[in-house]
Amino acid sequence: MQLKIIDVSEHNQGINWEEAKKHIDGAIIRCGYGMDQTNQDDKYWKRNADECTRLGIPFGVYLYSYADTDTKSRSEAAHVLRLIKGYKLSYPVYYDLEEEKEGTRRQAVRGAKIFADIVEAAGHMVGIYANENWYKTIIGNSLDKYTKWVAKYSSKAPDVPDVDIWQYTSSGSVPGINGRVDVNHCYRDFMGGSAPVPKPETSKPVTSGDDAVIRDGQIHLNNFTGAGIAVDGKRGTETTKGGIMVLQTGINQDYRAGLAADGIWGPASERALGSHFVCRGECQYMVTALEILLMLKGYNPQGVECPGSFGAGLETAVRQYQKDHGLTVDGIAGRNTFMSLVA
Numbered sequence: 001m002q003l004k005i006i007d008v009s010e011h012n013q014g015i016n017w018e019e020a021k022k023h024i025d026g027a028i029i030r031c032g033y034g035m036d037q038t039n040q041d042d043k044y045w046k047r048n049a050d051e052c053t054r055l056g057i058p059f060g061v062y063l064y065s066y067a068d069t070d071t072k073s074r075s076e077a078a079h080v081l082r083l084i085k086g087y088k089l090s091y092p093v094y095y096d097l098e099e100e101k102e103g104t105r106r107q108a109v110r111g112a113k114i115f116a117d118i119v120e121a122a123g124h125m126v127g128i129y130a131n132e133n134w135y136k137t138i139i140g141n142s143l144d145k146y147t148k149w150v151a152k153y154s155s156k157a158p159d160v161p162d163v164d165i166w167q168y169t170s171s172g173s174v175p176g177i178n179g180r181v182d183v184n185h186c187y188r189d190f191m192g193g194s195a196p197v198p199k200p201e202t203s204k205p206v207t208s209g210d211d212a213v214i215r216d217g218q219i220h221l222n223n224f225t226g227a228g229i230a231v232d233g234k235r236g237t238e239t240t241k242g243g244i245m246v247l248q249t250g251i252n253q254d255y256r257a258g259l260a261a262d263g264i265w266g267p268a269s270e271r272a273l274g275s276h277f278v279c280r281g282e283c284q285y286m287v288t289a290l291e292i293l294l295m296l297k298g299y300n301p302q303g304v305e306c307p308g309s310f311g312a313g314l315e316t317a318v319r320q321y322q323k324d325h326g327l328t329v330d331g332i333a334g335r336n337t338f339m340s341l342v343a
Contacts, residue, residue: 003186005091005165007062010043012177017051019176025186026058028091028149028165033064035072036079049087058191060091062129062149065111068103073111077118084124090191092127093119094149097134108134109142116146125190127165132158133283133309147188153288153306155219164188170306171226180226217295218242220304224292225249225261235296243296244269244342250289251276253307265342277334283309290314290333293341294321 009030116126127147149165172183215233241263257272287308302313
């Protein structure tokens with residue numbers, strides 16, 4: 001058993017909650033971002049919270065953190081408490097840790113504890129939202145006392161212990177919501193008690209065999225781009241076009257290139273790719289694109305993350321691909337490797 005939870009913000013615009021209610025078990029609503037200033041309230045927060053309250057849709061909240069000092073962490077706690085006053089929450093108050101500025105990364109664990117102490121003292125349950133890479137490289141087990149909401153856009157569950165909510169796609173579709181929406185698996189009955197619902201096995205190896213790897217790659221392709229191609233384990237015209245969309249999406253995410261992710265490789269895409277490359281130790285969306293593109297060619301990168309973290313398993317897959325396709329075997333995905341992968 002698992003619950004279907006969406007998370008929403010002003011970017012989802014006006015939601016028809018009466019229709020959405022028929023297809024979800026609950027929602028986590030962004031209330032704001034940053035310090036306690038009214039211009040940093042989410043513009044649709046009150047409407048979303050009021051509609052969920054009116055319709056009896058269980059909901060929690062999250063606040064996107066920019067804090068790089070103790071003072072700012074306290075201000076962010078005040079921001080949340082001001083906005084949720086008077087509302088009955090069924091899910092926790094989540095502190096969203098994903099801002100990549102150096103000061104914010106340094107403050108993350110310390111700031112989360114400051115934030116949590118204040119919010120818990122006001123009588124609310126606190127959770128921490130971050131992607132798998134943040135949990136593995138920045139947070140570790142430092143915040144294990146708080147419920148975990150982990151982002152990993154993949155068919156494979158996050159490699160993080162004791163996950164209560166897994167955000168598995170940002171490209172979901174729910175009636176009543178125009179465009180894409182974040183969708184989550186929730187394994188904990190927050191309203192009925194603290195007992196966890198059975199979670200997916202995370203220790204199983206990635207399936208091997210070209211067809212299975214390509215099939216998994218097609219799932220990741222759809223999650224990353226929203227393309228909606230057939231998941232059949234076959235590398236046909238549709239999958240080739242989808243691979244180009246993957247690379248265009250990665251370039252847009254990292255470099256704000258403004259490309260149309262249309263699966264057509266033209267002069268604009270050529271210019272945007274330029275001399276960009278990714279190598280071991282980097283964490284960005286171009287790494288995610290590389291992982292998916294390798295899978296679409298039948299090579300197993302040992303997992304897909306969003307943003308991707310370039311580790312040993314991915315480097316091994318890159319080197320093998322380069323060797324098999326007559327490229328310079330250096331484990332670095334540059335222009336020639338990317339162009340080969342989308343051919």
